[in-house]
Amino acid sequence: MPPPIPTALTSPRLAAGLLAALFFVADAGVVSRTGLGLAILACEALVCCTVVATSRALRSGRHGTACVLAAGASVLSLLVTSMVQESVLQRTPGWAELAGLLLLVCVTCRYSRGLPLVFSAPALFAATSRLGLRAPGLSDVSLLSPLDGFFTLLPSAFALLGFYLRTEDRRRRSTAEQVRQAERLDLARDLHDHVAHHMTAIIVQAQAGEHVAERDAATARRLFADIERTGQDGLVAMSRMVRLLRDPDTREQAAPTTPALTRIHDLVRRADTPEQHTWLTVSEEVDSATWSPPLAKSVERTVQEGLTNVRKHARGATSVHVLLESDGNRVVIRVRDNAAGGGRARPRFRPSGFGLIGLTERLTELGGELNSGPMPEGGWELAATIPLG
Template structure:
């Protein structure tokens, strides 16, 4: 099952501790008057607003989050005006300043363009005006050499929010592209599965039609096989369509079947009295160490080979599937002994999509695909694929 990894972030206890420290820093310097209490209240409001906005943006309530940002910016501007009309404090309000900067970063990261402009401008202005509360800060040894400190500070947080916004967009685009590629791959597999099962049903129906009168027992067995094959095809198709419909839903635990087991099942379904089908696996073949893409490609190759035998080699009396190792490459062969074209009208029109998709898969793995007649008669579909 795919698991979503969460990147480490600041925990609730750490965030609470930082907020408490900022409030205590303000308590230690503001006057014990109504004006000082106003500064403290504005700082607590700004911090609480920033914390609430972080949660609201992530849960899709951006309008309410921007309203809180506007509230915090308005309260800060009113507090600054109040201090200008009374007495300058020794602090711009550290809790308030940090809360405003955090809100500015969150708005630039998450808000829609219209809400971003409406919310960011008041926050930016509120941060710039906090320098009027404590001009003595600008005379400190480190800060006095920085021109426009209270302009550079919010600008940096705007840029940080914009950078995080771009990273979020890139992650969403990458996830969207990955889902699209996976859905296209599933759609191609769906085509291959349907072709495999429907071909088996058509071939058996044709055989049953020819043997119904002279051998009713064999015909009855063929029609039973048609029913079973159709049911298996419906189950496989429903499973793949279900995967295609899981957009936006949580991941589900897939049913994983060992590749050699699934290949053996393909051979078992293809085996019949008219066309005995055998599977030969060399001792050197170890499917446990195959990468998932290699295992999927080998399964598809065998499936396509057996489907083509049913379509184009009805005169074949034996079909062989062989898996072997040559050097560091896996060699897969599907061959039949058909010596001529079947009589009667052509029952299938070749689409070519199965072979095209198979060739793309094998080429991506650095392998080669070949298909052609054998010197002794018959036809062979073969592939040589690196195992690493």
Template sequence: MLRVPHRPAVGPSVMTGLCVLSFLLDASVVSRSHVGLAVLASGALALGAAAAQTWMYGTGRQVVACGLSLCVAACSLLTTSLVQGAVLQRTPGWAELCGLLALLCLTCRYARPSLVMVCSVPLFVAAMRTQERAPVVLDLPVFRDVDGLFVLLPMAFVLLGGYLRGEDGRRRAAARDVRRAERLDLARDLHDHVAHYVTAIVVQAQAGEHIVEKDPATARRLFSNIEQTGQDGLVAMQRMVRLLRTSETATAQAAVTPVMTSIKELVRRADSVGQRVSLEIVEGVKADDWPPQLAKTAKRLVQEGLTNVRKHARTASAVHVRMEVAAGRLVIHVRDNGTSQHHGRPWFLPSGFGMIGLRERVDELGGELSSGPMPEGGWELSASIPLNWADRKPR
């Protein structure tokens, strides 16, 4: 499981504070009559609808969110008709305006294309017409020289919602590309993984056929191994097929280099580019016994860790890679000694797409992945994967 440090939600807190202030401002200046109560009620409805829509769009309730937007727009227009020209009315309803603008932005960002125009046009008109409630507001010095203020504000929030929608789309596309590339990489490994288990089954079956009469005890042990190997192979293929949700075909990969040889080569190459990179393999790490998926993931962990150091910790002078076995789990640490650069270094989840594929691999093996600063300084990428992952039920 990928652990990310908790960050306080500053944006929602600020927006909540502004909404409360705007509501209190309306309450302090509206007339104490049914007109003033209508303005306050409409403002509360708009703010509540904006808060509810953040949940609705997150849970896929697009039609309900659209219907709520239309209801708020209709209530706002009705309130405008009711209070238009009221003698003691000195506010257009700032709380309601904030709610309408928030709904407009949320609609342009999250609504389906077929619903954007249906919802945004009534909200835009309702926000624009709030100026008709208190013409005296436009005579204030701060607004006197601003032409079309109540048109520019909705337009600005429409553009903001459209911009955020585009950013969301680009991020989803980038994440899809990363996952697709990782699945294709897994597909290329599929042939070797199948061959690994099938070859073991065939060899043991041939041996058992020759000794079944001479040494029945050994033959029974071989047949038991065949059964276990077949089960491990089925588990491995089931896990990989779940990841390969696309229909692209894979090509067979060439001979696989032993994982420790590949890792040592990665360390050697990283050490040759200026940073001192060391590799520590604690006694008990037997890579020859690892299944292909575990070996591939171990290599990818070291590769991604060294790549992140080169990208984000260029001032680090030393990098240490440690591999050990503890409590039946393979534990890999990639640590650097960078200090000051970590203060401005972002956590990898918001922008580090290279970690997405790595997380899929680690999760599929029942492991845990974390990344973050160390108390003594520097940065650490750490993973813990059970060696007997094939015995675990798929999650």
């Protein structure tokens, strides 16, 4: 469905109205003061009014009404042209009427749907082309003889302009949809990362609480406090994502301003437990101050996904090592655990695959790579490399 006519196009309405009034006054000064002359002026006024009515109909999506109005204006113009041709030679074809019909040709070719366009465009083209019959003496004047084809070329030019603008509108809609789709995918990845991370932490701590509640009340109380804190953090993250989904314009304003390494340190700190020691190593070559916002976000999401997968699937892991290092002009992120290969699966977690899929898409957009698999010395590693620029 063609989009409504942008409001920006209606801003010069006053100038267009003044120009039409000027044309109308010019025509009124040269037409004969007879019934036929008054019919010409009335036709011009009706065509100009039809331009406004047709534009409003198209803006509101009433394409059938717009087709009837445009076709009606064309028929009226053709009738007046036939009357003029059979009676007298006019010194003007009706410049205000000509301008109105040309605008109708352009607007119709740009915004009308298929069937209304098929009916209205040929009628407008015929009416505009035959306006030259109201001034049949042009070919008798050598200086004006090149204007014989003027009334045929003009509607063709305005029709081509309308179709060109129609193509540009379609291209802009396609580009806007691609941008919106990219934003939706980005938000979906963020939503998965936040929800999976917080919910996994809650479930793992709840599972641990089942085993320690009876024999270690102090540890159980600490686990329940951690569950409460993690749940609150998850609700905050969910609220932020919902705001972004409801109002995409706030996306940039809501972007985190905390330094990337600070956020990564916080992720690792929260993942560290007595049962599963987690620590971070950052090599001296890594300079997070030079990271672009997309790179910083991708590094954080890689660490988050790695820690989440360890909690979900590395049942026997007692240590998790997060390593950030530099390899030339690339950042290398490694998340390693020491779980035995046969003890990775945790039956209560069904792998969705969305996390690694979303992370792969995110890294691919930056020219990065993602690998995951067992290490020769035992354990599992999630490794990613991302170009700095």
